[in-house]
Amino acid sequence: MQKEREIIEYLASEKEIGLEELNLLLKTEDEESIRFLAEKARQTARDIYGDHIYIRGLIEFTNCCKNDCYYCGIRKSNPVSRYHLTEAEIISCCERGYDLGFRTFVLQGGEDMRDTDEKICRLIAGIKERFPDCAVTLSVGERTKESYRAFFRAGADRYLLRHETADKAHYRTLHPTAMSFENRIRCLYDLKEIGFQTGCGFMVGSPGQTPETICADLKFIRSFAPEMVGIGPFIPQKDTPFGDQPAGTLSMTLRLLSIIRLMHPHVLLPATTALGTIHPRGREMGILAGANVVMPNLSPEAVRGKYNLYDNKICTGAEAAEGLMALKKRFSDIGYQIAVTRGDFIGKRIRKPRAD
Ligand code: SAH
Numbered sequence: 018m019q020k021e022r023e024i025i026e027y028l029a030s031e032k033e034i035g036l037e038e039l040n041l042l043l044k045t046e047d048e049e050s051i052r053f054l055a056e057k058a059r060q061t062a063r064d065i066y067g068d069h070i071y072i073r074g075l076i077e078f079t080n081c082c083k084n085d086c087y088y089c090g091i092r093k094s095n096p097v098s099r100y101h102l103t104e105a106e107i108i109s110c111c112e113r114g115y116d117l118g119f120r121t122f123v124l125q126g127g128e129d130m131r132d133t134d135e136k137i138c139r140l141i142a143g144i145k146e147r148f149p150d151c152a153v154t155l156s157v158g159e160r161t162k163e164s165y166r167a168f169f170r171a172g173a174d175r176y177l178l179r180h181e182t183a184d185k186a187h188y189r190t191l192h193p194t195a196m197s198f199e200n201r202i203r204c205l206y207d208l209k210e211i212g213f214q215t216g217c218g219f220m221v222g223s224p225g226q227t228p229e230t231i232c233a234d235l236k237f238i239r240s241f242a243p244e245m246v247g248i249g250p251f252i253p254q255k256d257t258p259f260g261d262q263p264a265g266t267l268s269m270t271l272r273l274l275s276i277i278r279l280m281h282p283h284v285l286l287p288a289t290t291a292l293g294t295i296h297p298r299g300r301e302m303g304i305l306a307g308a309n310v311v312m313p314n315l316s317p318e319a320v321r322g323k324y325n326l327y328d329n330k331i332c333t334g335a336e337a338a339e340g341l342m343a344l345k346k347r348f349s350d351i352g353y354q355i356a357v358t359r360g361d362f363i364g365k366r367i368r369k370p371r372a373d
Pocket residue numbers: 088089090125126127128156157158159177178179181219220249250251252253254291326327
């Protein structure tokens with residue numbers, strides 16, 4: 018306990034911990050230490066964000082994708098019924114979301130090359146024109162710097178692009194050769210340079226992940242200083258090459274949420290859908306471990322089941338935007354309230370030059 022406590026205190030002073038210390042925090046079975054880690058992280062989030070939880074309306078607007086990531090249920094080679102929402106359908110999701118209290122819309126999708134820059138820019142501008150008090154977050158994968166610049170000019174505020182792993186060899190085992198680690202990192206630095214509030218992140222327990230690769234992830238997060246970090250457990254999807262791999266665990270995900278909160282106190286840190294999928298109270302536990310964002314699903318009901326990144330993904334009840342009342346109740350039971358606000362990053366924006 019003493020050793021773990023020291024490491025946690027050290028982390029909380031925003032210092033970098035090494036592989037050995039990280040290993041101890043990830044593996045310790047000492048209940049008191051596990052509780053202490055979550056408490057420290059929760060208190061750090063509360064000192065900055067109070068009892069507010071930020072909500073984002075997630076619109077999964079297309080499951081068409083040219084990529085073939087080995088972990089992902091909407092990969093090109095998977096037998097999936099494909100869809101793409103029209104601009105009118107997306108706007109109507111936003112209208113419904115706005116009435117429910119959402120002030121951020123996240124447009125997420127596969128890399129669908131029919132989505133030209135012009136189309137995406139028109140969509141962003143259309144949303145910003147109708148909802149000028151809302152933030153637009155994009156999560157549409159890797160593009161050129163020019164495209165990102167165009168999206169920013171059209172009014173997009175934030176961009177989520179998980180780096181997936183900061184270990185190059187590990188990256189290779191998660192993706193086909195058509196994709197590269199260098200390009201993904203290039204994208205992240207471009208996004209940040211352009212001025213987006215930028216989010217990176219990774220799956221917890223992805224096949225091949227080790228304490229070393231996690232250490233590299235944390236190092237990357239420390240040097241990149243993103244405004245958002247998305248982490249959730251890896252969950253197998255049966256038709257993918259990783260269909261028979263074990264899922265990431267609740268305990269590991271919660272510990273990493275806490276570690277990231279302590280390393281990077283102001284970060285916008287969601288308790289993800291995947292966390293809510295592996296445990297019915299996963300999102301509450303995520304909040305209690307230092308997360309401060311949730312992203313309920315605003316996609317039309319007819320397509321929700323088709324954005325199946327992994328098996329058994331939750332998309333009804335409190336996960337769905339209509340279940341917001343239920344979610345409010347669940348958060349108020351643990352001492353938090355949902356904030357009707359854009360929920361921007363409020364820390365100091367750090368833009369360091371890229372490491373290469
Ligand atoms: N095309 C976009 C959005 C990808 S989906 C992009 O490339 O950024 C969003 C995230 O879901 C991915 O970044 C990945 O980390 C996560 N994801 C994909 N498959 C998953 C799985 N089987 N289990 C858990 N998370 C998964």
